[in-house]
Amino acid sequence: MSKDKILITASGIVVGVLAVALVHLGNPLNMGFCIACFIRDIAGAMGMHQAGVVQYLRPEIIGLILGGFVASKFWREFNSSGGSSPSTRFILGAIMMIGALVFLGCPLRMMLRLAGGDLNALVAVPGYVFGVWIGILFLKKEFTLGRSQHQSSANGLVSVFLALFWLVLLLAAPTFIYFSQEGPGSMYAFWAVSLGAGLLTGVLAQRSRLCTMGGIRDLILFRDTHLFTGILALFLVALAGKLVTGLFEPGFLEQPVAHTDGIWNFLGLAVTGFAAVLAGGCPMRQLILAGEGNSDGLITVLGMLSGAAISHNFALAGSPDGVGLNAQIAVGVCLVILILIGIGNSGLRSSFRGKVGNTRSLN
Secondary structure, three states: OOHHHHHHHHHHHHHHHHHHHHHHOOOOOOOOOOHHHHHHHHHHHOOOOOOOOOOOOOHHHHHHHHHHHHHHHHOOOOOOEEOOOHHHHHHHHHHHHHHHHHHOOOHHHHHHHHHOOEOHHHHHHHHHHHHHHHHHHHHHOOOOOOOOEEOOHHHHOHHHHHHHHHHHHHHHOOOOOOOOOOOHHHOOOOHHHHHHHHHHHHHHHHHHOOOHHHHHHHHHHHOOOHHHHHHHHHHHHHHHHHHHHOOOOOEOOOOOOOOOOHHHHHHHHHHHHHHHHHHOOOHHHHHHHHHOOEHHHHHHHHHHHHHHHHHHHOOOOOEOOEOOHHHHHHHHHHHHHHHHHHHHOOOHHHHHHHHHHHHHHHO
16 A cells, blocks of 8 residues: 555544544544534534534534644645635535535534444435535536635634634633533533544644545546545444444434434535535535635635524524424525536536527527
8 A cells, every 4th residue: 555545544544433432532422523513513602603502612623723734834735825716615615514514414424423323324425425426517617716826824824823712712611602501512522632633633634635525526536546545444443433332323213413304414415515526625624724724725614604603593404303494495595506606617607608699699
């Protein structure tokens, strides 16, 4: 095996082990790592939504950003850049989050839920792949959000200051920060352990470019299994860990923080996969990019934070009872927006204009 293959495999193994360990140390079941759930909890802790059962400043998210920063600085890959369609990236981040919260988990938690025996995630896997495939169709039509430009070092450090600010708030626990007293938000490992797990994952993800969307995209588009190897290793290790520790509970019903609405599990993660391709990375990858000094990644993360608030303020998120009408409408609207973004930033735009022009000339 090449060094790169060893690194991506080792990264998947370590993240899988950490995900199982964090559950044993206090995190919710099948939620050792969940970027969407944890960003949603941070949004709640900051008062951006009032869902009392999902409010906590998750140290794992802080660690991912700081881990990406430390690794990029140590290996001299920190690059302060940005300015590539920031408004569009903000919207893509919000849509990624809305889709994930309809499913009740990001693509990373999708694999952890499946590893824990939650067969509802089995429906979401083809949905995520389908969403990535749709995004690939736009990539083949030369989709682009434009090039990032070099920016000042101070601009690239904004994400690091934000992560440190969250850490200070977590430790100081001022009265204006909300912490859940029950529900998933009240379940967490000791903060230093969670922070360490996030830091280690951030370092490994930065070095290996671990990305759930990237693994599927490269497999479909280039028949390249490199990134997919890390995803597979993560899933297999998490599955083995759940089996060994007795946390594997197969079935559709009564799964932790999950619902059985199959079509919306499929479509929710399809939206997330589609948006991830257009944004250039899955939710975890966006955090690592932000840590590397990429303000485009930070804008996407802020979009995800806002998307979490929107989801809970307007009843767009799924719940153990199912997926409500508002959430169903939101999924449809998000798909339309994604298609419009895809057309507006690819060669399809000029093709569409050409057809309209020909039609007018004939008339």
